[in-house]
Amino acid sequence: MAKNxxxxxxxxxxxxxxxxxxxxxxxxxxxxxxxRHVGLARGWRFWEVGAGSASVPAWLAEQVGPDxxxxxxxxxxxxxxxxxxxxxxxxxxxxGEPPPEGPFDLIHARLVLVHVPERDHALASLVGALRxxxxxxxxxxxxxxxxxxxxxxxxxxxxxxxxLKRGFRVLMAERxxxxxxxxxxxxxxRDHGLVNVESDAxxxxxxxxxxxxxxxxxxxxxxxxxxxxxATREEIEAHxxxxxxxxxxxxTSPMISAWGQKPSGEDAAPHPTTVTxxxxxxxRETVRPVT
Numbered sequence: 001m002a003k004n005x006x007x008x009x010x011x012x013x014x015x016x017x018x019x020x021x022x023x024x025x026x027x028x029x030x031x032x033x034x035x036r037h038v039g040l041a042r043g044w045r046f047w048e049v050g051a052g053s054a055s056v057p058a059w060l061a062e063q064v065g066p067d068x069x070x071x072x073x074x075x076x077x078x079x080x081x082x083x084x085x086x087x088x089x090x091x092x093x094x095x096g097e098p099p100p101e102g103p104f105d106l107i108h109a110r111l112v113l114v115h116v117p118e119r120d121h122a123l124a125s126l127v128g129a130l131r132x133x134x135x136x137x138x139x140x141x142x143x144x145x146x147x148x149x150x151x152x153x154x155x156x157x158x159x160x161x162x163x164l165k166r167g168f169r170v171l172m173a174e175r176x177x178x179x180x181x182x183x184x185x186x187x188x189x190r191d192h193g194l195v196n197v198e199s200d201a202x203x204x205x206x207x208x209x210x211x212x213x214x215x216x217x218x219x220x221x222x223x224x225x226x227x228x229x230x231a232t233r234e235e236i237e238a239h240x241x242x243x244x245x246x247x248x249x250x251x252t253s254p255m256i257s258a259w260g261q262k263p264s265g266e267d268a269a270p271h272p273t274t275v276t277x278x279x280x281x282x283x284r285e286t287v288r289p290v291t
Contacts, residue, residue, distance in 0.1 A: 007115070008171055008221050011052070011076040015220040020053035020079055022213035023111070027255055028055055030202050031110060031139060034257050035060070038135040043067040044105040047129065048087075049094050050112035053079045060108075061087040071100055095122045103131035110139040110255075114181045120188075127192045130262040136194060141253040142182030142201070143169055149214060151205060151251050157242045161214075161250070164239055167230030168221060182256030194260030201256050206249040214250045215243050 010016065040046075042065040048057045050073070057072035057080075064070060072080060073092035082089045092100065094109070095116035107126050113119040126136055149165040150158035169179060178184075186199045204210050218240060225231040242248055 008168075008175065008224060009217070010220075011074075011078050013220055015216040017053070017079055018216035019213060019220070020055070022209050022216060024053065024055040025209040026204050026213065026252065027110065027139070027202075028059070030255065030257065031056060031108070031137075032059060034137055034139075034259055035063075035106065035108065038106065038137065038259055038261070040064070040106060045102070045131075046070045047100065047102070047104045047107045048072040049107065049109035049126065050074050051077070051080065051089075054081065054085060056108070056110070057087045058085070061085075071104075073100065094125065095119070099125045099129040102129040104129055104134055105131060106135045106137065108137045108139075111141060113138065114140045114177055117176050119178075119181070123188060123192060127194065127262065132262055132264040134262050135259055136189065136262070137257065137259045138185050138189070139255055139257045140182040140185060142180060142256050143172075143253040144180045145183065145201070145254045145256075146203065146251070147253075149250050150248055152249055157239075157248060160235060160239055161242065161248060164218065164225065164231055164235065167225050167228070168217070170230060171221065171224055171228060182254065185256055185258035186260075189258055189260035193263065195263050197258065197260035199256060199258035201254045203252045203254040205251040210250040210252060211243050211246070211248070213252065215240060218243070 009019065040060070040063055042063070044064045045068065046060050046064060048060065048070065051057050052074060054072070057070050061070040070087035071090060072087055073090045073094070075091065075093050077089050077091055080089050090100065094112065095118040107130060109126065113122055116122050130136060147165070147169065148162050150161045153159055153162055173179060186197050189197045218236065222236040225236065226233055243250070
């Protein structure tokens with residue numbers, strides 16, 4: 001993290017489990033839809049990066065069946081019961097360690113790379129771990145696309161919620177988080193040689209699971225907001241009371257999902273060519289560089 005600041009959303013806090021549950025309820029259906037779209041099938045080898053909880057890798061293990069393999073990694077695997085998992089669990093730092101032994105048919109990371117200081121290196125590592133023809137599915141929030149937690153800022157309660165959310169963004173940016181990273185995923189995938197790149201965006205705009213996510217997040221970062229002078233303890237408690245009341249329509253940041261495929265031999269981009277004309281004959285020739 002930048003400036004040696006502590007990670008805001010530490011897995012060791014009890015609210016981490018509540019956040020994982022809420023994120024799963026809000027975004028798993030979208031993640032699973034994208035995995036099916038790229039052809040997830042029985043027998044596939046899968047790497048879930050920064051798994052957090054068991055919800056995504058457990059579902060994937062059911063899809064790939066006994067002939068497939070699912071590896072779930074995270075720096076902190078506290079919220080995964082390794083003894084009750086139908087997949088492999090391993091502690092791993094995607095930003096600082098070599099990738100696990102592959103290659104993999106599908107690699108997925110959700111809300112991971114944006115928190116990794118060495119995110120460009122991590123992305124190259126993920127691409128390198130794919131088999132030819134394999135798929136990379138990345139999902140990252142893009143708060144700058146839609147920075148409000150209350151889109152309908154209709155009164156003082158909503159204004160307070162949005163001010164606290166802006167404070168949260170300040171803390172994230174101070175720790176090296178790129179708040180516009182999500183929108184760059186398609187370009188970055190192409191820059192790393194992936195083909196058939198597509199993307200979309202999705203964000204819930206209200207409901208009980210949005211409230212659960214907001215409550216757990218604010219409880220987890222409240223002390224940091226107060227310590228940084230971005231909020232008072234009274235404002236934190238007031239906002240949590242407003243969330244509990246059910247009067248707020250709470251939205252998430254847009255989740256940008258992007259997926260791309262590692263070229264197989266026949267799909268690899270052709271070498272660039274140059275067409276020249278011989279002055280004496282007028283004959284046109286195609287010249288390919290020697291590699």
